[in-house]
Amino acid sequence: xxxxxxxxxxxxxxxxxxxxxxxxxxxxxxxxxxxxxxxxxxxxxxxxxxxxxxxxxxxxxxxxxxxxxxxxxxxxxxxxxxxxxxxxxxxxxxxxxxxxxxxxxxxxxxxxxxxxxxxxxxxxxxxxxxxxxxxxxxxxxxxxxxxxxxxxxxxxxxxxxxxxxxxxxxxxxxxxxxxxxxxxxxxxxxxxxxxxxxxxxxxxxxxxxxxxxxxxxxxx
Amino acid sequence: xxxxxxxxxxxxxxxxxxxxxxxxxxxxxxxxxxxxxxxxxxxxxxxxxxxxxxxxxxxxxxxxxxxxxxxxxxxxxxxxxxxxxxxxxxxxxxxxxxxxxxxxxxxxxxxxxxxxxxxxxxxxxxxxxxxxxxxxxxxxxxxxxxxxxxxxxxxxxxxxxxxxxxxxxxxxxxxxxxxxxxxxxxxxxxxxxxxxxxxxxxxxxxxxxxxxxxxxxxxxxxxxxxxxxxxxxxxxxxxxxxxxxxxxxxxxxxxxxxxxxxxxxxxxxxxxxxxxxxxxxxxxxxxxxxxxxxxxxxxxxxxxxxxxxxxxxxxxxxxxxxxxxxxxxxxxxxxxxxxxxxxxxxxxxxxxx
Numbered sequence: 001x002x003x004x005x006x007x008x009x010x011x012x013x014x015x016x017x018x019x020x021x022x023x024x025x026x027x028x029x030x031x032x033x034x035x036x037x038x039x040x041x042x043x044x045x046x047x048x049x050x051x052x053x054x055x056x057x058x059x060x061x062x063x064x065x066x067x068x069x070x071x072x073x074x075x076x077x078x079x080x081x082x083x084x085x086x087x088x089x090x091x092x093x094x095x096x097x098x099x100x101x102x103x104x105x106x107x108x109x110x111x112x113x114x115x116x117x118x119x120x121x122x123x124x125x126x127x128x129x130x131x132x133x134x135x136x137x138x139x140x141x142x143x144x145x146x147x148x149x150x151x152x153x154x155x156x157x158x159x160x161x162x163x164x165x166x167x168x169x170x171x172x173x174x175x176x177x178x179x180x181x182x183x184x185x186x187x188x189x190x191x192x193x194x195x196x197x198x199x200x201x202x203x204x205x206x207x208x209x210x211x212x213x214x215x216x217x218x219x220x
Numbered sequence: 221x222x223x224x225x226x227x228x229x230x231x232x233x234x235x236x237x238x239x240x241x242x243x244x245x246x247x248x249x250x251x252x253x254x255x256x257x258x259x260x261x262x263x264x265x266x267x268x269x270x271x272x273x274x275x276x277x278x279x280x281x282x283x284x285x286x287x288x289x290x291x292x293x294x295x296x297x298x299x300x301x302x303x304x305x306x307x308x309x310x311x312x313x314x315x316x317x318x319x320x321x322x323x324x325x326x327x328x329x330x331x332x333x334x335x336x337x338x339x340x341x342x343x344x345x346x347x348x349x350x351x352x353x354x355x356x357x358x359x360x361x362x363x364x365x366x367x368x369x370x371x372x373x374x375x376x377x378x379x380x381x382x383x384x385x386x387x388x389x390x391x392x393x394x395x396x397x398x399x400x401x402x403x404x405x406x407x408x409x410x411x412x413x414x415x416x417x418x419x420x421x422x423x424x425x426x427x428x429x430x431x432x433x434x435x436x437x438x439x440x441x442x443x444x445x446x447x448x449x450x451x452x453x454x455x456x457x458x459x460x461x462x463x464x465x466x467x468x469x470x471x472x473x474x475x476x477x478x479x480x481x482x483x484x485x486x487x488x489x490x491x492x493x494x495x496x497x498x499x500x501x502x503x504x505x506x507x508x509x510x511x512x513x514x515x516x517x518x519x520x521x522x523x524x525x526x527x528x529x530x531x532x533x534x535x536x537x538x539x540x541x542x543x544x545x546x547x548x549x550x551x552x553x554x555x556x557x558x559x560x561x562x563x564x565x566x567x568x569x570x571x572x573x
Contacts, residue, residue: 071334
């Protein structure tokens with residue numbers, strides 16, 4: 001069954017939001033109706049809603065807390081998530097908050113998603129992040145998220161990067177670690193994400209390469 | 221050299237503290253600095269350290285006081301409203317001449333304010349906050365790498381001068397991610413013959429206390445403390461000069477505001493305005509001499525702040541009001557964009573305010 005619900009979860013700061021945005025844009029460009037749901041109830045900074053204008057321009061339906069990017073530090077989620085999860089045409093992308101604390105919000109939707117069955121729950125991992133430097137540590141985070149969110153992972157999205165400083169060799173150096181995590185968890189690496197600036201140099205060297213663009217800030 | 225890691229500013233502080241030998245962390249969760257506590261809670265138990273989520277900010281700062289009394293490296297972290305709660309403890313730490321590291325990842329105020337970034341605790345950090353005559357060493361990082369390096373520096377300065385060092389960051393630098401490396405050099409430590417570690421009946425008691433029963437004694441302690449502060453002012457000022465060689469307009473900004481200002485200076489130079497920047501890294505001691513020297517060459521100063529204008533007063537004092545100083549500011553959790561700073565630079569060049 002072709003997955004219609006794509007869930008992005010992982011350690012906080014692993015790149016979930018950025019990758020979810022880029023996958024949403026790619027799917028929309030391919031002609032599919034796309035909804036993106038911001039399920040992050042943990043982090044009030046750097047969220048999906050930062051890209052609200054870009055998403056609107058692309059014709060992507062954004063569902064996020066009415067309090068996102070405001071001063072209301074309230075872990076609220078809109079009721080609209082329920083009807084969106086019933087979507088049959090196009091795809092629904094769920095951007096889940098970091099770690100097990102963030103995945104708690106997924107729990108209330110997990111039974112319906114499991115019942116539908118047409119989902120891909122991908123674990124986003126960056127082996128340059130301090131608490132997921134090794135496959136063993138990443139696996140630990142993975143299990144904690146599954147326990148909190150109530151949905152077992154079905155794939156891995158490998159996103160090893162050093163932000164804007166990333167060189168092609170930095171990504172290549174971590175391919176073995178991604179393979180180790182794949183072996184230990186029994187899950188396939190469905191994509192390796194790199195920012196578009198270094199994508200041409202890695203073309204043909206990495207299977208399932210997926211180029212992403214980064215959000216630009218006034219202080220960069 | 222160690223491999224680079226991609227870290228949030230808050231995580232960099234926590235990791236740098238651990239690498240500086242800090243094994244005691246006491247805190248209370250508040251946005252936008254919670255990752256410091258989260259990181260400590262994961263790592264401290266694995267290395268034999270103490271992570272303790274206190275029942276309140278007041279409890280946390282007094283736990284810091286307790287560990288500091290034993291001469292061990294100790295820290296707490298909070299954000300603006302939490303630092304207000306800790307202020308009594310900060311005054312007691314100063315009154316007892318104890319070294320400690322306190323992190324303030326600022327958010328908008330006053331009151332409960334908001335959770336977005338701000339620099340409006342500048343007065344609180346540099347002019348006291350708590351009661352009595354005292355100073356803290358105040359360090360203002362403007363990158364994730366500096367969150368790490370200034371944390372290490374903060375411990376060293378605290379130990380050296382028996383003072384509280386404060387890292388005055390803001391929500392954006394706390395939350396943003398950059399690739400950093402940790403230095404392989406070990407953090408410098410000093411002997412602490414004053415610490416309460418048990419006499420084993422081999423030496424007189426050490427007493428940690430901020431109460432003086434005799435006015436003349438209290439006066440003497442205050443004067444001695446300020447002699448130490450004078451040493452800090454003489455030895456420890458840090459700032460970064462950027463494009464100042466031929467500058468006619470001197471932008472002064474710290475932390476996240478300095479990053480935005482850099483982009484504005486590049487744009488100003490592209491249109492022929494000779495702008496430069498002095499970025500204070502220590503807010504106390506304030507780099508007065510560097511600004512005074514600049515005032516002999518430039519036409520005007522522009523203070524860029526995420527506050528209603530606090531540092532601007534120190535700039536005016538440092539240059540003895542010899543040049544006009546204008547203010548470019550956003551508040552409430554809003555970060556100015558480079559165009560706004562550029563406009564202020566253009567106005568300053570025209571002689572307007």
